[in-house]
Amino acid sequence: MAKITFIQPDGTAQAVDGEPGMTVMETAKKHLIEGVEAECGGACACATCHVYVDEAWRERTGVPAEMEEDMLDFAFEVRPESRLCCQIRVTEELDGLVVRIPEKQF
Amino acid sequence: MSADGTEGAAPIEADAVIVGAGPIGLFSVFELGLLDIKAHVIDILDKPGGQCAELYPEKPIYDIPGIPVVSGQGLTDSLMAQIKPFGATFHLGQRVDALQKTDDGRFRIETDLGTRFIAKVVVVAAGGGSFTPKRPPLGGIEAYEGKSVFYSVRRMEDFRGKDVLVVGGGDSALDWTLNLQPVARSLTLLHRRDEFRGAPHSVERMRALVGEGKVTLLIGQMSALQGEDGVLSAIAVKLKDGERRIGVDRLLPFFGLTMKLGPVADWGLNLHENLIPVDTEKFQTSEPGIFAVGDINSYPGKLKLILSGFHEAALMSQAAYRIVYPGKKLLFQYTTSSSSLQKKLGVS
Numbered sequence: 001m002a003k004i005t006f007i008q009p010d011g012t013a014q015a016v017d018g019e020p021g022m023t024v025m026e027t028a029k030k031h032l033i034e035g036v037e038a039e040c041g042g043a044c045a046c047a048t049c050h051v052y053v054d055e056a057w058r059e060r061t062g063v064p065a066e067m068e069e070d071m072l073d074f075a076f077e078v079r080p081e082s083r084l085c086c087q088i089r090v091t092e093e094l095d096g097l098v099v100r101i102p103e104k105q106f
Numbered sequence: 107m108s109a110d111g112t113e114g115a116a117p118i119e120a121d122a123v124i125v126g127a128g129p130i131g132l133f134s135v136f137e138l139g140l141l142d143i144k145a146h147v148i149d150i151l152d153k154p155g156g157q158c159a160e161l162y163p164e165k166p167i168y169d170i171p172g173i174p175v176v177s178g179q180g181l182t183d184s185l186m187a188q189i190k191p192f193g194a195t196f197h198l199g200q201r202v203d204a205l206q207k208t209d210d211g212r213f214r215i216e217t218d219l220g221t222r223f224i225a226k227v228v229v230v231a232a233g234g235g236s237f238t239p240k241r242p243p244l245g246g247i248e249a250y251e252g253k254s255v256f257y258s259v260r261r262m263e264d265f266r267g268k269d270v271l272v273v274g275g276g277d278s279a280l281d282w283t284l285n286l287q288p289v290a291r292s293l294t295l296l297h298r299r300d301e302f303r304g305a306p307h308s309v310e311r312m313r314a315l316v317g318e319g320k321v322t323l324l325i326g327q328m329s330a331l332q333g334e335d336g337v338l339s340a341i342a343v344k345l346k347d348g349e350r351r352i353g354v355d356r357l358l359p360f361f362g363l364t365m366k367l368g369p370v371a372d373w374g375l376n377l378h379e380n381l382i383p384v385d386t387e388k389f390q391t392s393e394p395g396i397f398a399v400g401d402i403n404s405y406p407g408k409l410k411l412i413l414s415g416f417h418e419a420a421l422m423s424q425a426a427y428r429i430v431y432p433g434k435k436l437l438f439q440y441t442t443s444s445s446s447l448q449k450k451l452g453v454s
């Protein structure tokens with residue numbers, strides 16, 4: 001298990017257990033985290049699971065692949081730490097991961 | 107299809123009108139066709155396939171019975187081949203806006219382009235609703251829509267002599283940058299990064315116009331709108347070196363599509379949590395003669411799977427037959443052995 005903390009725009013934090021192998025988006029959906037919509041169901045086709053990865057974790061979560069970078073064009077307020085969380089796979093190494101939910105998901 | 111959008115043209119008389127050209131709408135053509143019910147299919151996208159074609163054309167689907175793996179586009183192409191014998195008429199790039207019952211028990215349907223139908227049965231296979239352009243979450247944007255903010259260009263004249271801001275990095279943003287630049291007073295293209303997803307040729311042409319000083323390219327993102335009474339005067343944008351105000355009176359944001367239930371909600375059908383409740387014998391809605399199949403319907407135990415929608419289409423067609431051919435006996439037959447079905451399929 002890997003503990004993943006989702007922080008809402010108002011600062012509310014929820015720490016949940018992520019199962020290695022699942023994606024961070026699936027983890028969010030499973031625990032009914034608000035603000036992660038994932039309209040396309042994880043096909044990297046909608047940009048409604050946009051999150052900001054905490055600075056301390058950016059290296060471990062890696063950079064977006066080309067397709068994800070393209071899809072980030074459809075997100076709002078994209079920053080260097082922006083990721084689509086359907087493209088981040090949970091691993092034991094990500095135990096403690098912190099991501100922030102953007103103000104708006106489009 | 108030539109009558110589409112022609113004002114004053116007589117409505118198209120149809121056995122069945124299918125709303126939605128996703129996999130379930132397409133397979134409905136097949137099941138209805140086997141029962142001699144001809145269909146007209148309407149979809150807001152400019153191509154058949156629905157979500158399969160729009161959201162995941164390249165992505166694999168693993169749970170279509172008998173097909174271990176197929177892409178969204180592959181499934182769409184196969185379904186189009188499978189329904190070809192039934193000669194359905196497609197009305198693409200149109201949204202069904204109105205659906206009403208007529209005095210003789212049929213249904214009057216009208217699209218946003220003004221195409222009209224009179225149908226004996228209606229099959230709502232609208233999935234998650236209609237694909238609509240994403241609205242940038244900027245405060246008060248609704249008030250500007252249709253006056254200063256547009257999500258598509260229906261009339262180039264609306265942009266003549268205007269200061270236009272196009273936002274996005276795909277083909278729509280590039281195409282409209284290229285097409286509107288000659289008529290606009292000024293044209294600015296804003297994108298969040300200096301890389302574009304559009305056709306390389308369009309990117310080249312855009313860069314050439316930027317080189318000639320005819321288009322201004324800014325790398326950044328919108329942060330606020332300014333204006334009054336629906337008339338835009340400026341847009342605040344965040345650029346690498348800080349925030350800036352750009353004076354514009356037309357905004358064209360291109361951020362892709364999202365699914366919205368849309369006008370389905372106005373058709374007088376019972377809805378439950380944005381889905382249409384149906385029975386599991388006929389997949390009929392609260393209005394006899396209007397059926398709902400695929401992701402848009404709900405019933406106890408419903409699973410939003412393509413394979414479930416296929417089953418629903420088959421049962422719906424049996425019920426539709428009784429409306430289209432009242433009093434006629436329906437003989438259940440297999441495509442494997444029935445020579446009459448094989449004749450319809452063009453294989454015998």
